[in-house]
Amino acid sequence: MMVMVKAFQRPRTLIPRPTHYCPGCGHGIIHRILAEVIDELGIRERVAGSAPVGCSALIHQYLDCDMYEAAHGRAPAVMTGFKRVHPDKIAFTYQGDGDLAAIGTAEIVHAAGRGEKITAIFVNNAIYGMTGGQMAPTTLICQRTTTTPYGRSPEAAGYPIRVSELLSTLEGAVYIERVAVNSPGNVLKAKRAVRRAFEVQMEGLGFSMVEVLSPCPQNWRMSPSEAVKFVEDKLMPYYPLGVFKTPEAMER
Amino acid sequence: MAEIIINEEFCKGCNLCIEACPLHLIVEAERLNAAGYHPVEFRDDEGKCTGCALCAIMCPDSAIEVYREA
Amino acid sequence: MKAAEENVLLTGNEAIAEAAIQAGCRHFFGYPITPQSEIPEYMSRRMPEMGGVYLQAESEVAAINMVFGAAGAGARVMTSSSSPGISLMQEGISYLAAAELPCLIVNMMRGGPGLGGIQPSQSDYFQATKGGGHGDYRLIVLAPSTVQEAADLTMLAFDLADMYRNPVMVLGDGYIGQMMEPVRFKRPEAAELPPKDWAITGAKGRPRNVISTLSLDPETLEALNLRLHHKYEDVIRNERRVEIFEADDADIIIAAFGIVARIAKTAIRILREKGIKVGLVRPITLFPFPYDAVSKAADDLNVLVVEMNMGQMIEDVKLGIRGRSEVHFYGRTGGMVPSYEEIVREVERIHGGGG
Numbered sequence: 089m090m091v092m093v094k095a096f097q098r099p100r101t102l103i104p105r106p107t108h109y110c111p112g113c114g115h116g117i118i119h120r121i122l123a124e125v126i127d128e129l130g131i132r133e134r135v136a137g138s139a140p141v142g143c144s145a146l147i148h149q150y151l152d153c154d155m156y157e158a159a160h161g162r163a164p165a166v167m168t169g170f171k172r173v174h175p176d177k178i179a180f181t182y183q184g185d186g187d188l189a190a191i192g193t194a195e196i197v198h199a200a201g202r203g204e205k206i207t208a209i210f211v212n213n214a215i216y217g218m219t220g221g222q223m224a225p226t227t228l229i230c231q232r233t234t235t236t237p238y239g240r241s242p243e244a245a246g247y248p249i250r251v252s253e254l255l256s257t258l259e260g261a262v263y264i265e266r267v268a269v270n271s272p273g274n275v276l277k278a279k280r281a282v283r284r285a286f287e288v289q290m291e292g293l294g295f296s297m298v299e300v301l302s303p304c305p306q307n308w309r310m311s312p313s314e315a316v317k318f319v320e321d322k323l324m325p326y327y328p329l330g331v332f333k334t335p336e337a338m339e340r
Numbered sequence: 341m342a343e344i345i346i347n348e349e350f351c352k353g354c355n356l357c358i359e360a361c362p363l364h365l366i367v368e369a370e371r372l373n374a375a376g377y378h379p380v381e382f383r384d385d386e387g388k389c390t391g392c393a394l395c396a397i398m399c400p401d402s403a404i405e406v407y408r409e410a
Numbered sequence: 411m412k413a414a415e416e417n418v419l420l421t422g423n424e425a426i427a428e429a430a431i432q433a434g435c436r437h438f439f440g441y442p443i444t445p446q447s448e449i450p451e452y453m454s455r456r457m458p459e460m461g462g463v464y465l466q467a468e469s470e471v472a473a474i475n476m477v478f479g480a481a482g483a484g485a486r487v488m489t490s491s492s493s494p495g496i497s498l499m500q501e502g503i504s505y506l507a508a509a510e511l512p513c514l515i516v517n518m519m520r521g522g523p524g525l526g527g528i529q530p531s532q533s534d535y536f537q538a539t540k541g542g543g544h545g546d547y548r549l550i551v552l553a554p555s556t557v558q559e560a561a562d563l564t565m566l567a568f569d570l571a572d573m574y575r576n577p578v579m580v581l582g583d584g585y586i587g588q589m590m591e592p593v594r595f596k597r598p599e600a601a602e603l604p605p606k607d608w609a610i611t612g613a614k615g616r617p618r619n620v621i622s623t624l625s626l627d628p629e630t631l632e633a634l635n636l637r638l639h640h641k642y643e644d645v646i647r648n649e650r651r652v653e654i655f656e657a658d659d660a661d662i663i664i665a666a667f668g669i670v671a672r673i674a675k676t677a678i679r680i681l682r683e684k685g686i687k688v689g690l691v692r693p694i695t696l697f698p699f700p701y702d703a704v705s706k707a708a709d710d711l712n713v714l715v716v717e718m719n720m721g722q723m724i725e726d727v728k729l730g731i732r733g734r735s736e737v738h739f740y741g742r743t744g745g746m747v748p749s750y751e752e753i754v755r756e757v758e759r760i761h762g763g764g765g
Contacts, residue, residue, distance in 0.1 A: 090341060096393040096406035107401060111377065112354035116400025133614035136483075139622075148620045154610045156482055157622040159505050162475035165467065169479025169487070170610060172463045173437060177612045195475070198468040272360050272394040305354075312354040 099123040101132050103152050112312025114302025115144050117269045118211060121279035122182070123151060129286055135178040136170055138163035142184035143217040161192025164199035167206045178289060179206040185224040186216050189251050193225075196255070196297075203260025203294040207285045210251060210297055213304040214323060221307035225249045228326055233307070248326065252299045256332035262294035264333040268301035270319040274329075293335050301327055342391025342408045344382050350403035353377035357395035357404060363388050366395060417594050422557045422586040423448035425593045426516055427456065429564035430488050432595045435514070436462030437487040439476035441469060441495060444528040445584035446518035449490040470495035474502030474515075481511035482621045484609030486568055490516035492584070493534050494525060496542070503577060504543030507638070508623035512571035514564065515549070516580045518587040521745035529745025530584035532668055535722035538581050539697045546635050548642050550578040550649065551696040553667045557591035563694070569601040574645055581696060583718070585669045585747065645698055652700035656682075657689030657707040662757055665691045665704060665727045666716045670748065674716055677753035684754075686761050696723070701730035712760050714738045716753055718746070 098104060102123035109115045126132050132153050139147045141160035148155035158166040163181035171179040181188075188196050188210050196208060215233055216222040222235040226248050230239040240248075252266045263285055267278035278300055285296035301323045303315035310318060344366075351373060357380060358366045365384045373379045382389075391408035420428065427449050430438070438453040450466060457464035463480075467473035473489045480487040491499060496517045506513060519534045521527035536542075538551045550570050554560035560582055567578040610619055625631035653671075656678060657663060664674045671692040678688045691707045693700050708731050715724040715737060724739050731737060740756045742748045 091410040092343070092407040093410045094405060095342070095391050095408040096396040096404070098402040098405075102402060104402075106350050106375065109400065111352035111400075112356055113400055116402070117398070120400075120402050134612045136610045136612060138479075145624060148622060152613075152618055154613050154618050155620045155622075156479065156610060157620070157624055158478070159475060159501055162471070162478070162502070165472040165475035166479035166482070168465070169437075169439065169476035169481075170483045171479075172465060172476075173480045173483035173485040173487075174611060194468050195472055198472065272397040275397050312356050313359050316356065316359075 099127045101126045101152050103150050105149065107150060108146060109143065110306040112303060112305040112315055113143070114213060114269045114300065114304070115211065117275055118209065118278070118300055118302065119147060119150050121275065121282055122209060124279060125283045125286055126153065128283065131178050131286070135180065137180045137182055138167050140181070140183040140187035142187050144182060144184065144211065145218070147182055161187050161190070162195055163187065164192065164195040164204070164206065164208065168199055168204045171204060171206055175205070178286065181206065181208045183208060183210055184217070185212050185214065185226045189225040189249055197258070200255045200261040200295045200297070201258045203262070205289050205292060205294060207289050208297040209282065210299040211302050212299055212327065213302045214248070215304050215307045217304050217307050228322060250327060252297070252332045255297060260295050261297065261333055262335045263288040263296035265331045266299040266301070266327060266329050268319055268324060268329055270301070270303065270316040288335060341387055342389045342406065343384065344389065344395060345405045345407070346380060346382055347403045348373050348379040349375070350401045351377060351379035352401055353379060354400060355380065356398045356400065360394040360398040362392065362394065365389055417592045419590055420557060420593050421448060421588055421590050422560045422582060423518065423588070424452050425557045425561040426490070426564045426580065426582070427452040429561035429595060430514065430568070431456055431460060432597060433486070433565040433568045435486045435488050435568060436460060437480045437485050438463070438489070439465050439467050439473045439480070439487070440489045441467050441473050441491065443492045443495045445520055445530070445587050446490050446492050446516065448587070449516065470498035471502070474499040477513050478502055478506055478509070478511060481506065481513040482509065482610050484606040484611060488514035488516065490518070492518050492520045493522050496534060496537065500543040503549065504545050504547060505623055506577045507543070507547035507549070508545065508634070509621050510575040511577065511621070512575055513577050514567045514571060514580065515577055516582065519581065519583040521743065527745040528584065530669065530747060531718045531743060531745060532583060532670065533719035533722065533743060534581065535696065535717070535719060538579050539699070547638060548697050550574065550576060550645060551581050552578065553581045553694060553696050554586060555668050555671045555692065557586065557589065558593050560586055561593050561595060565598055569598065569603065570649065572603045573601065574641055576641065581668070583669055649695055650698045650700045650703070651694035652703040653692040653694060654703065654707055655690035655692065657691065659687050660689030661687045661711060662761060663689050663691055663708050663711050663713045664716060664753070664757070665713055665723070667693050667696060667723060670716050670718055673748060673750050674753055676750040677757065680750065680754050681757055686757060688757055693723070699726045699730070701726070704730035705732070708735055710735045712736050712738065714740060714757060714760060716740045716748060718748070719743050
């Protein structure tokens with residue numbers, strides 16, 4: 089009789105309950121790699137995070153650690169308040185593209201600009217999921233949403249915003265990487281980026297962010313496999329993956 | 341030799357694991373689970389699974405556990 | 411900084427800031443706005459001296475959310491602003507009340523609405539006591555009328571906030587903020603405060619805590635609202651504060667709060683010298699409003715409400731009086747401050763039978 093060992097299982101910090109997310113939604117993957125990183129770094133008892141307004145407003149039902157629910161877009165300010173009270177603890181925000189790149193743009197820019205020692209996980213699916221599929225600041229040109237029924241046109245709705253590039257111009261932002269969860273290989277790279285982002289915080293170096301290109305099958309009106317193809321074929325060309333800022337590359 | 345165990349009640353039938361598996365050892369079931377999705381099933385009659393865990397890595401619902409020979 | 415129990419000469423803004431420090435506040439998040447910028451400026455010097463945190467936020471929106479984070483982390487925390495900035499904070503205030511987080515919010519009122527003016531007003535009474543933010547919640551609102559009282563009420567505010575797990579507002583105005591008077595910082599008796607075992611500190615040795623205000627299930631949300639409501643009933647029962655000045659033998663009662671009450675006291679002295687017996691009812695807690703005290707002092711006498719707005723506290727005065735006596739109003743607004751002569755003239759007009 090062969091002895092089998094468990095080689096892969098749900099991480100301890102990920103609460104074993106079925107999620108409310110749609111089939112094939114990237115949030116489930118990103119929650120898991122975040123939980124794996126928290127477990128591997130051994131920081132579950134030292135970490136606090138902030139849920140956004142959006143599909144992942146209920147992330148605190150899935151992560152077994154101290155959690156806030158912040159007002160829409162305000163998570164970087166909330167976690168700034170937390171981290172200034174408890175500088176020895178680890179703080180993260182988990183935000184969608186409306187939360188971080190629309191209503192919360194001031195908060196994320198200034199948290200990064202001040203070099204707040206917090207980590208932002210930015211889930212970019214180029215659409216507003218929770219409210220039923222409206223345009224996001226990261227929606228692509230020609231992409232159809234419920235508020236760009238003819239496809240996004242620059243004349244009417246301007247151009248999509250590349251947040252990682254934007255924030256990487258700020259001195260206080262010391263680690264910025266864009267990743268995607270469209271394939272197992274990229275999921276593993278995304279996890280490594282999340283881990284590095286937390287390590288940068290733990291080393292006290294400054295603000296870190298991982299932007300994760302994520303599929304939204306429901307609101308893109310696609311099957312899950314079509315949605316990961318959309319990430320590869322459409323999102324990744326406009327939002328290139330890679331490291332935009334890293335502490336090693338900074339001259340200090 | 342390796343195998344996976346799928347927790348059907350967490351599976352939403354997104355089929356990303358089916359695409360991820362390089363040996364095509366996962367298929368969609370005919371039946372529905374309690375949530376109304378077609379869950380996936382592990383079919384490895386020839387014992388080909390290597391325990392690469394690519395299926396589990398892609399699964400958005402952490403519904404797959406992977407076991408490998410010790 | 412001198413020892414706490416000595417008299418020092420400070421402006422209202424400085425006194426409020428120092429009182430917060432004396433009360434153990436070590437976290438200030440704010441933004442400059444006239445006429446209270448001296449509060450963040452004072453804090454930026456003083457907090458580092460005390461090993462505390464001064465952080466100038468990018469906006470009042472960010473500041474109130476930093477307060478949310480720090481309050482949720484279990485700290486004594488405050489912010490300060492003036493009318494337009496307080497408008498920006500309303501979302502955060504609703505969230506703080508819903509999450510039952512203690513904190514101090516200082517509003518040094520200026521002329522409004524809109525960008526308004528930088529001179530003092532009292533035109534945020536409704537905003538402070540009747541809402542401002544969305545939903546069924548109340549702020550405990552404390553209205554000082556002297557620099558000393560501003561300091562005392564600031565210290566009290568932190569204890570009330572912790573006792574009731576609710577945000578508390580000290581509602582001043584630009585006049586009190588800028589004027590300079592002697593202050594002594596009297597540390598209040600150590601209050602018995604509940605432990606903050608709900609705070610976000612990292613889930614070590616305990617189940618994790620969640621600070622959340624979303625309740626998709628209406629029954630759960632109704633239960634939260636009922637719990638808040640019962641809490642506010644306790645506040646109403648226990649925390650009403652009012653000053654009654656020379657009302658026992660009065661023929662006319664003035665009702666006023668904050669700086670206007672000070673001016674009214676001068677008017678009362680002059681009126682009494684002229685043979686008109688006038689008294690003053692000065693609510694100190696605007697929520698909970700001292701309806702009974704107002705009603706009792708007013709009896710069936712003529713009441714003159716004087717405010718630096720177009721008539722806000724007067725509605726609560728009328729509620730307390732329930733039609734038993736005539737309620738008159740005299741107001742200046744837009745930054746205009748009523749003089750004691752105007753108040754004297756108005757009382758004489760009412761006393762002389764003018765309506």
